[in-house]
Amino acid sequence: MSPTAIPTLLIAFALVVAAGLGAALVWDAGGARWRTVLVRVVALLLCEALALAAVGLVANRAYGIYPTWRSMVAGAADSSVTTHTAGELAGWLDARAADGQHAGLVFDWQPPGGGWGLPRPPRISVPPEYFTDRDACLPVAVVLADRTATAGQGGWNDVGDEAARAIARNGDPAVVVLLRLPDRPGAVDRQLGVDLPDALRRDLRVCANRWAALGVGSAAEPALDLVAAHGDQYAAAAVVAGRDNPTNPVLAKAKTIAGLGAPVAVVTGSGAAADGLGVPRTIVAAQPNDRLPAALRWAQDLAPPLLAPSKDVAR
Amino acid sequence: MGPASEAFLIVTVAVAVAAVVFAAWSWDRFRRARVPWRLLVLLLCVVTAAAGALAGVNRELSVYTSWAQVFGGQDTDADQAADLPTDGGSQLTQFTASGSGVSQSVTVYLPPGYGRSASAGVRYPMILTFAGFPGSPQTWLTAVGLQQHLDREIAERRMAPTVVVLPVQNAAPDKDSECVDAVGGARFDTYLSTDVPIEVAKRFRVRADRQGRGMLGYSTGGFCAANLLLRHPDRFAAAASIAGYLSPITDNDTGDLYRGDPQARKENDPLWRIANKPVPPVALYLATALDDADLPAQIQQFAQRSKPPLELTSRTVPTGGHSVAAWQTFVPPALDWLSARLAGPVRS
Numbered sequence: 001m002s003p004t005a006i007p008t009l010l011i012a013f014a015l016v017v018a019a020g021l022g023a024a025l026v027w028d029a030g031g032a033r034w035r036t037v038l039v040r041v042v043a044l045l046l047c048e049a050l051a052l053a054a055v056g057l058v059a060n061r062a063y064g065i066y067p068t069w070r071s072m073v074a075g076a077a078d079s080s081v082t083t084h085t086a087g088e089l090a091g092w093l094d095a096r097a098a099d100g101q102h103a104g105l106v107f108d109w110q111p112p113g114g115g116w117g118l119p120r121p122p123r124i125s126v127p128p129e130y131f132t133d134r135d136a137c138l139p140v141a142v143v144l145a146d147r148t149a150t151a152g153q154g155g156w157n158d159v160g161d162e163a164a165r166a167i168a169r170n171g172d173p174a175v176v177v178l179l180r181l182p183d184r185p186g187a188v189d190r191q192l193g194v195d196l197p198d199a200l201r202r203d204l205r206v207c208a209n210r211w212a213a214l215g216v217g218s219a220a221e222p223a224l225d226l227v228a229a230h231g232d233q234y235a236a237a238a239v240v241a242g243r244d245n246p247t248n249p250v251l252a253k254a255k256t257i258a259g260l261g262a263p264v265a266v267v268t269g270s271g272a273a274a275d276g277l278g279v280p281r282t283i284v285a286a287q288p289n290d291r292l293p294a295a296l297r298w299a300q301d302l303a304p305p306l307l308a309p310s311k312d313v314a315r
Numbered sequence: 316m317g318p319a320s321e322a323f324l325i326v327t328v329a330v331a332v333a334a335v336v337f338a339a340w341s342w343d344r345f346r347r348a349r350v351p352w353r354l355l356v357l358l359l360c361v362v363t364a365a366a367g368a369l370a371g372v373n374r375e376l377s378v379y380t381s382w383a384q385v386f387g388g389q390d391t392d393a394d395q396a397a398d399l400p401t402d403g404g405s406q407l408t409q410f411t412a413s414g415s416g417v418s419q420s421v422t423v424y425l426p427p428g429y430g431r432s433a434s435a436g437v438r439y440p441m442i443l444t445f446a447g448f449p450g451s452p453q454t455w456l457t458a459v460g461l462q463q464h465l466d467r468e469i470a471e472r473r474m475a476p477t478v479v480v481l482p483v484q485n486a487a488p489d490k491d492s493e494c495v496d497a498v499g500g501a502r503f504d505t506y507l508s509t510d511v512p513i514e515v516a517k518r519f520r521v522r523a524d525r526q527g528r529g530m531l532g533y534s535t536g537g538f539c540a541a542n543l544l545l546r547h548p549d550r551f552a553a554a555a556s557i558a559g560y561l562s563p564i565t566d567n568d569t570g571d572l573y574r575g576d577p578q579a580r581k582e583n584d585p586l587w588r589i590a591n592k593p594v595p596p597v598a599l600y601l602a603t604a605l606d607d608a609d610l611p612a613q614i615q616q617f618a619q620r621s622k623p624p625l626e627l628t629s630r631t632v633p634t635g636g637h638s639v640a641a642w643q644t645f646v647p648p649a650l651d652w653l654s655a656r657l658a659g660p661v662r663s
Binding site for chain 1: 331332335336338339340342360361364368471472473474475524525526548549595596597604606607608623624626634635636637638640641648651652654655656657658659660661
């Protein structure tokens with residue numbers, strides 16, 4: 001019989017009546033005057049307590065506060081704790097932690113399944129926080145560019161880890177994936193939208209979602225498409241001007257996606273190109289090699305903070 | 316001694332017990348008017364016992380926190396922007412926010428470190444909180460213990476330092492606004508979703524973008540958070556609704572908020588919106604105890620209808636009912652979840 005059941009309420013009010021009758025019976029008992037007063041006080045307080053309890057049960061039924069005796073007595077079950085699991089590259093990275101915790105690391109990452117038809121393996125930058133903040137999941141920024149976009153063309157140079165790390169450092173504490181697209185970017189849409197997040201989560205301690213996609217030059221459109229098609233994975237997009245300023249169709253697409261609520265930024269050599277198209281955030285960087293760092297800084301400002309595992313929600 | 320203070324509760328209980336002792340002692344007095352006298356002292360017992368019980372409920376839920384509210388006047392406490400007691404380096408402060416025809420007090424939680432010179436250029440994410448009905452920002456602080464939960468989650472780094480805003484969301488303690496723009500009435504939706512964030516941003520260092528803004532509510536406040544998130548995805552990125560219903564209610568406390576306009580009601584119905592409006596790119600956390608009336612069924616219905624880009628997280632515990640104990644269980648993980656979905660503090 002639950003606390004909200006009608007029989008429970010009937011019993012409660014019956015007890016009030018019974019207490020009233022009982023009080024009447026013992027009202028003049030006790031003998032000495034002080035004893036009589038004491039009996040009356042106890043009887044009255046008992047009646048009041050039972051009456052308030054009965055009214056409380058009615059209120060409990062009306063508002064549905066405690067539907068069971070267990071919820072009334074034991075309260076709510078407590079939370080469990082979920083922790084982030086180490087990725088499969090954990091051992092390999094740990095061996096390099098002495099270097100990584102100071103300056104971060106850059107390495108070529110071999111995706112599973114034969115490389116997805118990419119022209120070269122993606123380069124991954126891991127920030128120092130990966131080694132110093134072992135509880136936290138790290139945000140991810142995926143930078144897309146064509147086969148050849150060098151740092152002087154808004155992209156990055158494939159030679160030398162330090163140069164790549166110098167660019168990616170602007171996105172710290174995000175894990176930055178520098179990825180060159182094949183000539184037909186549409187062919188790897190599924191790989192970038194689904195397989196890359198799955199594989200990277202297996203290998204590294206990265207956050208499950210709210211990634212940023214940054215597209216350099218002709219790769220701007222594929223980056224915007226990632227947010228449009230995989231919004232649950234990629235939450236923000238940046239268009240980074242390469243050799244030329246972004247075309248009007250690209251800017252129009254950026255505006256459309258921004259209109260759906262996703263943060264979108266356009267990093268160009270001159271603001272004039274984006275003016276009049278209503279793109280919410282335009283960042284001007286005259287030098288091409290300043291544009292990708294500016295885009296990474298913008299993405300970093302939007303990323304979730306580095307946090308220890310939640311009380312009970314897996315990320 | 317406010318109506319929600321411990322001292323007032325002790326006084327009312329003491330008066331109720333004294334009334335009982337007085338009734339027992341004076342029962343046989345006044346031979347000539349014994350019946351009316353006995354009825355009078357019994358009535359005194361009933362009234363004082365009821366007053367003690369109401370004081371206890373009011374203290375638990377902090378519905379009336381000033382005597383001005385009890386007697387129907389405007390609460391003037393908020394006009395004095397006084398700092399309240401602090402714990403763990405965090406700070407509570409108050410101001411009055413006006414806009415859209417509403418003028419109410421707003422309590423603001425400033426995280427530990429907010430006032431340090433090293434944080435001078437930092438803009439913090441902001442979470443708006445909404446209380447249940449009956450309830451007030453004070454309910455969050457006293458019954459739910461929000462400040463302690465925030466201090467702990469931030470100190471243990473499960474949550475980023477965040478400015479948390481506790482606005483008064485009803486025109487009077489006995490009127491439930493449901494946080495909506497009432498047809499021909501008070502415009503609490505606009506006040507809470509637009510005016511309060513603007514007023515907070517004028518006074519405190521908070522992020523101005525939607526990615527840095529979230530909401531948290533329990534019970535009626537949970538409905539507020541979910542409804543305002545779906546209605547204003549351009550202003551908020553995430554919300555956590557604890558034991559919040561997902562369809563608007565109309566009862567004696569709300570009055571007729573929609574004046575018979577079915578479309579206005581639908582526009583404030585999360586279950587209708589998720590099925591009939593474009594799904595916004597927001598993150599929503601819905602939590603309930605499984606024995607809390609029809610909330611589990613509503614959450615299940617909402618989950619079946621929701622689709623990307625909305626990110627839905629639902630969490631249940633087996634028991635807890637619609638009680639403060641259940642909300643206290645949900646608040647820390649909800650804060651962690653919210654913080655992980657909001658952009659972090661940023662140096663401007």
